[in-house]
Amino acid sequence: MSNLDLSKISLRPFKLSDVDDFLLWAGDDQVTQNLRWKTCGSREEALAFIRDVCIPHPWRRSICLDDRSIGFVSVYPWSGDDRCKADIGYAVAADYWGQGIATKAVKMAVPQVFNDLSHLVRLQAFTSPENKASQRVVEKAGFLKEGLLRKYIYFEENIKDSVVFSFLSTDEFPHDD
């Protein structure tokens, strides 16, 4: 495993020109299996997904390595009386797993998100109990594990438990270590 220089990791909005890089990871079942994304099956699908979903999204950023897209961080705010909270999701291309990239990306995203979403008080993450790597990402980024929600999510005809984590506007923002 090479020692990646994490200073080469940046966050920025998606562009249509990201399509080929995007397809490399959004077209990979390994990456999308824990998301509610449908795996992209073609360049056309990937282009449509970037154009119709990623770009208009309230807060979605490409995780970039030397400005090439290798993943995403998304924050979806609730609306109306519930706009005090938002859900965070993230994924990284399989080739880049195990190098602290998702953790770095989430750490970078947290202060930006609280700055950009004015009513936000609580950022929450829901992970599958089996996905330990994903839980470590948010733990290292300073999220607090709150509990196990039993049979919380129903997706693709499976009912699943969820581990819930949160980061509050009043929590100390993560530092780079």
Place this chain on the structure above:
Amino acid sequence: MERDREESVDLAQISLRPLQLSDVDDLMVWTTDEKVPKFCTWEPYSSKDQGIDFIQNKACEFLWSRAICLHDRAIGFILMTSCSATDQSREKSVELGYVLGSKYWSKGIMTYVVKQVKKVAFREFPHLERLEALVDAENVGSQRVLEKAGFHREGVLRKYLFFKGKSRDMVIFSVLSTDLNHQD
């Protein structure tokens, strides 16, 4: 906590039935009492029109609801809402809510009612997997109701809600269809 009388209530006199317009005066007793909506998003009612509006227009919007009655007089209300309104992935979950006139607190009434409604929920909604409830972290009385009624306390969701000018930590409880097979 003060009590006017130490009378206990014969729980056999507690029943559940749909809320009716003729219940409005009884409804106004708990909706105008400041103690009652302390941990609810709504403010105490100030006019009977609000009571009428609730019975005629709001009560029917819930997935399921009933008036909690003592000798067939309404003393509270219990309801279920679907969790999938904003998120399809929550379609196997239903949320429980309830309110009781303060004169009837601490007599075991709410626990008795929740135990029954727990069973009703899984019978009425055969695809239901999870019945959940969220209670303000400061509302110890309501947390005890759910614990005694057999709900599992899963954790505290920090600053999960914001109403009446402040953020609220909410304790989340659940009971699963599979839990019922092992309970009374």
